[in-house]
Amino acid sequence: MDNENTSNKRKLNCNDESKCFELLESILDGEETPGSKELLNEKLAKCQPCFEHYHLEKVIREVLKSKCTKHLVPAELKDSIRQKIQEIK
Numbered sequence: 001m002d003n004e005n006t007s008n009k010r011k012l013n014c015n016d017e018s019k020c021f022e023l024l025e026s027i028l029d030g031e032e033t034p035g036s037k038e039l040l041n042e043k044l045a046k047c048q049p050c051f052e053h054y055h056l057e058k059v060i061r062e063v064l065k066s067k068c069t070k071h072l073v074p075a076e077l078k079d080s081i082r083q084k085i086q087e088i089k
Contacts (some may be wrong), residue, residue, distance in 0.1 A: 009046075010048040020053075021053055023040060024043075
């Protein structure tokens with residue numbers, strides 16, 4: 001089943017958007033409760049706004065996670081920066 005065909009079967013308006021978005025975000029935050037994944041899957045299959053919000057939020061979180069990781073700084077660079085700071089003082 002392709003996405004275009006699937007999205008045609010979803011409703012275009014969500015009756016309880018704030019509650020649904022809260023559920024979607026809690027699952028993305030890892031705070032799921034028993035049955036919440038099944039409820040999420042039902043919502044994503046039936047509701048276009050929920051489907052779009054979930055996937056957008058998921059992509060944003062993945063980008064942030066990949067961009068906000070610690071990178072080790074070479075010792076030579078740290079020493080060089082410290083030395084320049086001492087010279088300025």
